[in-house]
Amino acid sequence: MILRKRTLLLMLIDVVLVNLAAFLSFYIRFEGTIPGEYYLTLYHTAWAATLISLAVFYVFGLYNRLWQYASTGELLSILFAVTVSTLATVTAVFFLAPMRLPHSVAALLWFTTVLLVGGSRFTWRIVLENIATPHVPGSQKQVLIVGAGDAGVLTARELKNHNFREGRPVGFIDDDRAKQRLHLMGMPILGMRKDIPKIVKNYSIDEVIIAMPSASGDAVRDIVQICEKTGVGLKIMPGVYDMLSDRVNTAAIRQVQVEDLLGREPVSVDLEEVSGYLSGETILVTGGGGSIGSEICRQVAKFSPGKLVIAGHGENTVFDIEQELRSEYPELELATEILDIKDREKVGIVFQKYRPGVIYHAAAHKHVPLMEKNPEEALKNNIVGTNNLVEAADAVGVKTFVMISTDKAVNPTSVMGTTKRVGEMIIQSMDKRSGTKFVAVRFGNVLGSRGSVIPTFKRQIAKGGPVTVTHPEMVRFFMTIPEAAQLVIQAGAMARGGEIFILDMGKPVKILDLARDLIRLSGFEPDVDIPIKFTGMRPGEKLYEELLTAEEGTSATKHKRIFVAKPNTIDVKKLQELIQTIKERGSYMTKEEVVGALQTVVPTFRKSAPRPALRVVARAGGE
16 A cells, blocks of 8 residues: 555646646747647647556656666666657657647657656655654764775765764765765765874764775775774674675674785686586585585585585584575585595495486594604505595596595695505596596685684684794685685586696785784784794795696686696506505504605605795695
């Protein structure tokens, strides 16, 4: 009933405005004196314009829009609707009226109708925004928005739409010199980032919102450091991985996180290509309860697979992701299997039961220091377990098998890294004699994953420190969990068989810088409130990680964030001998025997990490 009354009210207003537009078009054309012979033409024009305009406006949906949010989209709708109605009116008058309608009158009819109808709609928005919205003087935070672009406008508009409950914007900051001293949404652009401390003081700013989702990590880090010195609150507009749509709301504006300081170009996924190999297919994810495996499950669920099988060793984590997906995707056919990939018979049973078309192999022992202490477990899980999966996949005719690898597999100095390199060799070896497309995806550290440095730093900060860093020059590549999962799925769509895909990890980050950033974001000053302690490099660690060997090199793919390593020669006989040795006596091998066995297939493996001068391979593309 409310909508019907609203529609009738708008139609009544349009009747008045269209008739007024018809009159004005004649009045202006004849400079205030309409000749008597044109009265009948005016009469026909007004009636035709009224009836036709109401019908066209209804068809174009002008009566079912919320005009308090009117923008350029609504303006274009008005332009199209008025153009159609004017042409129809001119045609009708041509046949009905005794006098020909002057061309200038037709043009004026279009112009005045656009002006009056469009003006009425946008006047409604102006009234609601500036008159109908109650203000509570002095009760809101004073907010400074960094970024006078589209994101800054959206942020300011959302604060206004929420009645300034989350803060009242007083102005913008932008480093573009051409924008200085201009106004945006009625608010001034007050200066550049270097002026933030002065502006905070002069305008009594309580909070700064960074509205620059495409800014580099260095730029965000610089702004964060400037703002922290002022002592005001600091928030950021969410980036592409946090936003479910392209509309910002005040609830989504959050505290700055370490991930924001990476500031890489957002991942783009070829939806058509990905859905082509996942839609309707049975997908099995090993390590499905882990941080990477569970995110792959979340991403896969979006592409309507025929069935998703979550396989994992830990019952609690498998249960958690199962419950989450059943809640989010009630129509998804979901199955779970508690599976130890070292159990060859159980692996075979599971594969025969589901006969998956695509497998993502994310199950692995990945902690470098732990695997140095328990090298036999890395051998059994990362090598024998992978071999079990590969053989079972070949036996049931899996279409695509994607293994998650690591940058630690390149020129490895750790047992963990070396076993992952052997895993890559296993899938490349099997690809040559199987109908299944076997590929590996190699990337670096994942922010927020279990065992990663960020949760460790947060726990140490919460206890008051010290934050422990192994070496002041330690450098690592970092990627967010959703970013890694999306690129893994995209790489699977590009698989032809035998490739090792290298994900572009962006610029490497010093662990020390990461620790200092996290301390500042927690509201403390590094080395003042929270001390940083250097503990020395652990067994198997390197100062830097690489994404490919000198022999591999890379070639580009059609996705600018994914590269392909050129394959190395694999000694299949030695590889099979290593697998057999592990099967027979893996649990009884000494650390020295483990190293010797691995060196038979990975001669570059060194037990102790060298300490060369710092060297960084910045990107897979060779930058």
